Amino acid sequence: MTRLLNSLLNLLRDARNRLDYPLRQLVRWQRAGFRIAPRLRGDPFAALPAEDRPSAMALADRLIRTYHLEDFAAQTTPINYRENLFYLHLLESALEATPISLPETVRAADVGPSHWFYVQALAAVLRWWQTPRPRQIDLQGYEIDAYRVYADLHSRYDHALGHIRGLTGVTYIPRGFSTQPAAFHLIFMLFPFVFPEDHLKWGLPANLFQPRALLRAAWQSLQPGGALIIVNQGKAEHHAQRALLEAEGIPIRAAFRHDPLLFRYSLDRFVLTACRHA
Numbered sequence: 001m002t003r004l005l006n007s008l009l010n011l012l013r014d015a016r017n018r019l020d021y022p023l024r025q026l027v028r029w030q031r032a033g034f035r036i037a038p039r040l041r042g043d044p045f046a047a048l049p050a051e052d053r054p055s056a057m058a059l060a061d062r063l064i065r066t067y068h069l070e071d072f073a074a075q076t077t078p079i080n081y082r083e084n085l086f087y088l089h090l091l092e093s094a095l096e097a098t099p100i101s102l103p104e105t106v107r108a109a110d111v112g113p114s115h116w117f118y119v120q121a122l123a124a125v126l127r128w129w130q131t132p133r134p135r136q137i138d139l140q141g142y143e144i145d146a147y148r149v150y151a152d153l154h155s156r157y158d159h160a161l162g163h164i165r166g167l168t169g170v171t172y173i174p175r176g177f178s179t180q181p182a183a184f185h186l187i188f189m190l191f192p193f194v195f196p197e198d199h200l201k202w203g204l205p206a207n208l209f210q211p212r213a214l215l216r217a218a219w220q221s222l223q224p225g226g227a228l229i230i231v232n233q234g235k236a237e238h239h240a241q242r243a244l245l246e247a248e249g250i251p252i253r254a255a256f257r258h259d260p261l262l263f264r265y266s267l268d269r270f271v272l273t274a275c276r277h278a
């Protein structure tokens, strides 16, 4: 019975999405004026259990210093600060577990960045991971639903540009990702949809749900020696993602659950990495 109801709900979601997704693509809503309100003073880790706070603060300090995020830390909200540090810690752990060497100029793609609330972390890790001198970066975020309109009447695109602020070498691209053979050193897939229900709930039509084809496009777009970094939420997604990698013949280099010290989500975050042969 529940199964039947869920199928029915998904059919309704698809019918709605088949109407309003193309409409969004037609209207391409953008509005100037979205700004991140700066961080208020106070302890961003106040909500953590007392025993975790010293280690969270020490880790945050190290990340801010290593990745030169002092200005960002002073100019964002407490929640965005913590989420960026969580992503930064996760991405650093993923690179260390893989491991790869990054060239002086690194080309990277993020597949499905949504409103890119974590772009500061992503750009910082590319620029400063294991190097005393900053790298040049060319970071491209491909978002298939960039014109979704939020409650503040700004689009996802507006929010993404607000989060990018002054970052150089970072571009938000309002279209779906497709294969660009051997174009990138690194490709990120941070919470790609692996179950159709999530895809539908996020407002996309069912015919765009092609997780295996998207994974293949990402893999084929890596340079030899490049790496794919995938993050999923919860064990079920993690296992489904592993099955997709196996079905595509993509060898898994590292797989781990990320330590949630800096941000507690209801579902654990799991990392998978893969390297293309040099």
Ligand SMILES: C[S@@+](CC[C@H](N)C(=O)[O-])C[C@H]1O[C@@H](n2cnc3c(N)ncnc32)[C@H](O)[C@@H]1O
Binding pocket: 111, 112, 113, 114, 115, 142, 143, 144, 145, 175, 176, 177, 189, 190, 191, 192, 193, 202, 214
């Ligand atoms: C669960 S969200 C993840 C957002 C973000 N990466 C994060 O870490 O919170 C998945 C995103 O992928 C986007 N997406 C889905 N299929 C895509 C495709 N083929 N190309 C680019 N973006 C896609 C969706 O619109 C959505 O914004």
